[in-house]
Amino acid sequence: AQSVTQLDSQVPVFEEAPVELRCNYSSSVSVYLFWYVQYPNQGLQLLLKYLSGSTLVKGINGFEAEFNKSQTSFHLRKPSVHISDTAEYFCAVSLNTDKLIFGTGTRLQVFP
Amino acid sequence: GAGVSQTPSNKVTEKGKYVELRCDPISGHTALYWYRQSLGQGPEFLIYFQGTGAADDSGLPNDRFFAVRPEGSVSTLKIQRTERGDSAVYLCASSLNSDTEAFFGQGTRLTVV
Numbered sequence: 337a338q339s340v341t342q343l344d345s346q347v348p349v350f351e352e353a354p355v356e357l358r359c360n361y362s363s364s365v366s367v368y369l370f371w372y373v374q375y376p377n378q379g380l381q382l383l384l385k386y387l388s389g390s391t392l393v394k395g396i397n398g399f400e401a402e403f404n405k406s407q408t409s410f411h412l413r414k415p416s417v418h419i420s421d422t423a424e425y426f427c428a429v430s431l432n433t434d435k436l437i438f439g440t441g442t443r444l445q446v447f448p
Numbered sequence: 449g450a451g452v453s454q455t456p457s458n459k460v461t462e463k464g465k466y467v468e469l470r471c472d473p474i475s476g477h478t479a480l481y482w483y484r485q486s487l488g489q490g491p492e493f494l495i496y497f498q499g500t501g502a503a504d505d506s507g508l509p510n511d512r513f514f515a516v517r518p519e520g521s522v523s524t525l526k527i528q529r530t531e532r533g534d535s536a537v538y539l540c541a542s543s544l545n546s547d548t549e550a551f552f553g554q555g556t557r558l559t560v561v
Contacts, residue, residue: 340490372552379452379552380491380539426490434479434546435504438490 338363338429342439350447351419357412357442359401359427369410370428370436371401380426386410397421422446450474452553454540460559461530469525469556473542480523481550482515483539491539497523498546530560 343358361367371383384395391403401412410427424443428436453472461467473480478499483491493507497517508514512530517523527534537557541550 342490377554379554380541381552382549385549428490432546435481435493435496435507436483436491436550437493438483440488440490 338367338431338437340427340429340437340439342427342442344442345440346443346445348445348447349417352416354415355413355417355421355444357425357427357444359410359412359439361408361410361427361429363408363429363431365431367429367431369401369403370430371395371399371410371412372426372428372438373397374424374426374441376423383412383425417444417446419446419448452540452542452551454538454553454556456556457554458557458559460561463530463532463560465530467527467530467558469527469538469558471523471525471540471542471553473521473523473540474551475521477542477544477551478520479543479546479550480517481541481543482523482525483541485537485539485555487536494525494538496546503546527558530558532560534558535560 339362341360349355369386372380384393386403394400424441426441427439455470480497482494485491496504500520512528515525537555539555541552543550
């Protein structure tokens, strides 16, 4: 079975500072990896995904993530955050790009 | 429609009652998913439709939960004899097919009192 661990439930950061949201997964087979963002009172939106190829994946809104197979990690990074990045971020894995298994989420709070 | 639409946006029901939650996927999307998000948790997979048939219903917690998609478009999630533990946000998503990005609706917040 697959599982996802998001190590930080909350990450406070000041505006324009860099941020890293951590995600580790567990699986005995190859998986696809995703990051979703959920803004207040909105649906989940795909930020980026890793299916194959380059391990550094660039997504929307200046976010990027790096797939590290040896460490079974897929950490999300942004070099300079904005107030508007305040949201809940979910890491997810999938065997076949259909059913997603989500982590418990990380609340990113950006302060001015 | 422009996006995945879920109705109602909020539903309050009494313990023991029956509820139906509706999902209108993006037009032309053959794959449809239901997830449940409890407070402080990530979304949890319930069921996946490819066309009219349930391709994977392994996430349905028990036989009180049932979902249909009779014409391969709109889907209804049905919960019988609701319990307080069923309170959650129920999310629907659709994708062009199972290999493409899933787009999520805003969810239905179900509260069982």
